[in-house]
Amino acid sequence: MTLASALVRSGEFPYTDEDFKKIKEIVYKHCGIFLGETKKSLVYSRVARRIRECGLSDFRGYISYVTGAGKDTELPKMIDAITTNVTNFYREKHHFEHLSQVVLPDAMAMAKNGEKIRFWSSACSSGQEAYSIAACVMDNFPDAVNYDIKILATDINIDVIKRGNEGLYSAEECRDLSDAIKNKWMTETEEGFRFHKSLKRLVTFRRLNLLESWPMTIPFSAIFCRNVAIYFDRETQDKLWLRLAGQLRPGGYLYIGHSEKIPKELISSLHPCNTPTTYRKDA
Structure with a gap:
């Protein structure tokens, strides 16, 4: 296993640096959000929920799905899962x-x-x-x-x-x-x-x-x-x-x-x- 594909963290699903890189590229392409290295764990936790919901077994399969057959249906849900929504009334x-x-x-x-x-x-x-x-x-x-x-x-x-x-x-x-x-x-x-x-x-x-x-x-x-x-x-x-x-x-x-x-x-x-x-x- 190369450094690029080394496991980022252990968890329910295998998750590699390459997985994070591909998700990072997808998110940037579709909504302009730049995910730095500090967001690896956040991406894991939020995308893992989508993997479970889709009944898939790993990040690689999920990435193939959101860039293929699920582009119109699942990709917006992945973007929704990753984007952070923090607000309150009369903020600033x-x-x-x-x-x-x-x-x-x-x-x-x-x-x-x-x-x-x-x-x-x-x-x-x-x-x-x-x-x-x-x-x-x-x-x-x-x-x-x-x-x-x-x-x-x-x-x-x-x-x-x-x-x-x-x-x-x-x-x-x-x-x-x-x-x-x-x-x-x-x-x-x-x-x-x-x-x-x-x-x-x-x-x-x-x-x-x-x-x-x-x-x-x-x-x-x-x-x-x-x-x-x-x-x-x-x-x-x-x-x-x-x-x-x-x-x-x-x-x-x-x-x-x-x-x-x-x-x-x-x-x-x-x-x-x-x-x-x-x-x-x-x-």
């Missing part, structure tokens, strides 16, 4: 304060003037970010549903998209929400808290791979793309920032993660704001 609160104080007043005026207003939660996970945007909109613009205002929430993981669309969250997931917000926008159930239909009407959930083509034609007043680019290499990051800037309307805003940064020389029309990790496109 300063972005929502900026949205409420700076973005929404102008957006309201444009909506009342008959313009279409769009916001995008581009890696929405199970929906907390999108509903936080919706609550900001409704808090500042109670009759928003009477205007052409929509929030698009997308993620590569179909399971979290389904959860977001349901709009139901456990008490633990809602622990940091104030009673005022829960009383205003949610109904308590035996399973947790569910968002009111009036607020859910603003949000549309769709599966979307950020590396593939985007169907949207109306430019966005604000785009949230936070803590996603950190999983990409520099080349993929730069392509993503350029594409996102192209989706913003003049004067629109892009919110990114606290550990992310857009190179100053990359997009001349985007400028950092006083609010951390917030960029404005030239009007």
Whole structure:
């Protein structure tokens, strides 16, 4: 056995460096996520569950399956299993304060003037970010549903998209929400808290791979793309920032993660704001 095919770790299924390398290449090709050497154990534990579910006996057979007969059905499930979904309501609160104080007043005026207003939660996970945007909109613009205002929430993981669309969250997931917000926008159930239909009407959930083509034609007043680019290499990051800037309307805003940064020389029309990790496109 060569070093390249040496066992990475012992476990239920044989797992070699070559297995990890092939899975790493598949994930990078299909969703741009770069899996470093520190992710070997994570890949083992998450893919092993898929191997069991498929009734297969080893990684080699599973890799052949997801690149062959199971490309359309199993490959998305493998990507879903590997991608990490960590989120909560009003995460990085300063972005929502900026949205409420700076973005929404102008957006309201444009909506009342008959313009279409769009916001995008581009890696929405199970929906907390999108509903936080919706609550900001409704808090500042109670009759928003009477205007052409929509929030698009997308993620590569179909399971979290389904959860977001349901709009139901456990008490633990809602622990940091104030009673005022829960009383205003949610109904308590035996399973947790569910968002009111009036607020859910603003949000549309769709599966979307950020590396593939985007169907949207109306430019966005604000785009949230936070803590996603950190999983990409520099080349993929730069392509993503350029594409996102192209989706913003003049004067629109892009919110990114606290550990992310857009190179100053990359997009001349985007400028950092006083609010951390917030960029404005030239009007």
